[in-house]
Amino acid sequence: MGYVRTAGMSTAARRARRRAAMVIVGLLAVLGLALLVALATMQGWFGLGDGETDESQTTVAVPTPTLEAEDVVVNVFNSTGTAGLAGRASDGLTARGFTVDGVDNSDADIEGPGQILHGASGAEAAQLLADALPQEVELVQDEREDESLDLVLGEAWEDLPAAEDTDAEQTGEER
Template identity: 30%
Template sequence: MGGNYRITGDKYPRMRRPRRRGRLILVVTTSVVALGLAGWGTLQLIDVFTGGAGKASAADNTTGCPSAKPSAPAKALPKPAKITVNVYNATTRSGLAKKAADELKKRGFTIGKVGNASAAYDKKVSGPGVLLGAPSATNGSFPVLGTQLQGTVSKTDARKTADVDLILGTKFKSFSTPQAAAAALAALAKPAPAPSC
């Protein structure tokens, strides 16, 4: 062959270095892993800021926790009119039990006995008050009456009746405002939130 295609030996054809597939595979794998981690991190952030809403596992059907139980239903609390309150004064202030009983009556409670506290409690209640009743009152009457006076201590005795004693202590100044008591009562009636993981 002649002309421009004659090979004279002073020119060499361009030859590429052989490609290294290992480096290409490493770059592609690293990119895929980085994108996967970025996507997973984004989902975690979304989950944190939305509280995990809409994410349920087949194990519990309500939360993302495999061992969590569904949230508890709303408590059936008695109405104030169904609670009979005996008001006793364990302080040195005269007329305190009568004033407290009148205020509770205005708030819808049924008033039973009113008077001075028994010797076991007279001048021995250092807080705002003590709620005393049957063990069944622990999950019924005590929480409802406790919304009216913050800081009370609940105690049970062997009585068979449903009435509850409110024994006023030396730190008693006044009941919670009706608005604060209503808000506390509404919070008690709400269902308990599901436990977080």
């Protein structure tokens, strides 16, 4: 008898089986550790940042407006049957410092007070115009490339108060 055979498997087969089991256990341990780190990060137990405190990470800087009313070019369109509505609105916008490029009628069907149509580059100007109006108008982004705006007046549009009246309201003065 040159060699003694062990019952069952050969030594090489047992080593291979043990190696495979250790690889699987190692992969499961790494996966569990990664899951634990992801969970801890999501729960805020620790961060992967540059060592700043939580207070500085929650601070949000509000951008300062870079536009003034005179920098905004507006086209005013009347989509109602009321004659002269766009002309009166353009006069009110001009009194507030906006540049009115054109006044015309529109066949759009706007049910609310109105819409401000703008392109991606005119979003800030559209918000500035919307903030200057006493009524809440809908901001609608379209495909235009320039910064021009279209104010389309709807059925619920009310004439703008005189510019002096809005200045007095903003400063809290009585008339």
